[in-house]
Amino acid sequence: MTATSFRRRLRAVLATVGLLCSWFVFGGGELSYCGELLSAEASARTPNILLIMVDDLGWMDLHCQGNDRLETPSLDQFAEQGVRFSNAYAAAPVCSPTRAALMTGKTPARLGITNHISARDFVPDGAEWLPTPNVRFLDTAETTLAETLREAGYRTAFFGKWHLAGIPGRQGLGDKRYYPERHGFDVNFGGCAHGGPPTFFDPYGIHNLPNRKTGEYLPDRLVDEVIGYLEGAKSPADAADDDRPFFVTLWNYTVHWPMEAPEPLVEKYQSRIGPGIKDPRYAAMIEAMDRAFGRLFRFLDKSSLSSNTLVIFTSDNGAFGGVSDSRPLRASKGYLYEGGIRVPLMVRWPGVTPAGKLLDSPVITMDLHATILDAVGLPPAQPTDGRSLRGLLRGKPSADRPLFFHYPNYAWHRDNRLGGAVREGDFKLIEWFDDQSVELYNLRTDVGEQRNLATANPQLAHQLRAKLAQWRRDVGAVMPKPAD
Incomplete structure (x- = not known):
């Protein structure tokens, strides 16, 4: 589909759904979508979408979130250019359920993916309660965000951690039937069954993330690949569609275990241990990640892509308690307390989001799915548990609604209650x-x-x-x- 035919199709969709507010009721739960009529200019300038999800980044693990011991200038500047949420929640206190929720718009309990995907159930010795079975893959019967956008004419590319493709096994192979390319992505770089990389330094030990330069750092490599993709590093068959809008999903393996970062940064944070930093390696990983994102944001600016790109930055769950200091929040990843589920969320959408605004409305992962589709002017391909944040981003008041969580499983640490x-x-x-x-x-x-x-x-x-x-x-x- 060419850009011209895409815009023609999009206008037809908007003419049908733009003034409608459609309500889907699925089993009695709150499943809503409200489409807004876009202006002719907006429909002609269909936004590119860059969806960034960091792994295990806690609510307090950025300087702009209030952690003065950390240096994250790139993300601080990004926050100043858009909207930051103070009450954003991951759909679950662990990774796989949140990832599935973002792709489908459904709460993890509907999908049956309620725990991080592993070969084990992590039942403690002597446990008096048995966890519910955990679905270990994202079923291809589900319609994903990538599938919906690709059908609407978007280029779709995935980079980084997937963790929705069965039990990892050797080199994170898992089950290729559930890889990103089977869920609507034209390109998949590094997305497999791994929950964390064997190492953050090349050689990575990930079967679909080719080694390139010994000692290279994984966040840098992923950003290089995204930039290369956006520069037009596609097959000749795609040359006629270069001007299609893009949906790029960058789900970093950082800051998941193992704790590995460039040594100069680790040394830098050795002297900063204290409230806000437990482990210098963790702090160094965050700053290294920030530097990589800085390169990506500068590329968007220099390439004149920033003005028409919706960028979303968030985390899949709370921070890993062994290395992060979640205070003032209680607990960490794998718990239903705030430290396990409250996460950073920042959105920059030029022409829509005001600069430097802080919003305190409670929002949740599934809302991002609904928001992206609303930004494009498309209704969900299936009923969704999320609500578009577009009005909220524009400064319109949002009605209160409850946010729900279901964690009937034991985390890897076996210390949580169901x-x-x-x-x-x-x-x-x-x-x-x-x-x-x-x-x-x-x-x-x-x-x-x-x-x-x-x-x-x-x-x-x-x-x-x-x-x-x-x-x-x-x-x-x-x-x-x-x-x-």
């Missing part, structure tokens, strides 16, 4: 499946979740618990069972 959670307004309730107890927190006054208000406010706790139970029924959430 449970679910709901946030509505300032309040968050966590329900533990093992003893049916609940915890209630006012996140506006107690973001560290230290004062359980369930006993003091039983009526609110009961209301939120009832909403959580109803939501589980609506989405078909599978519950864990007693070991006996």
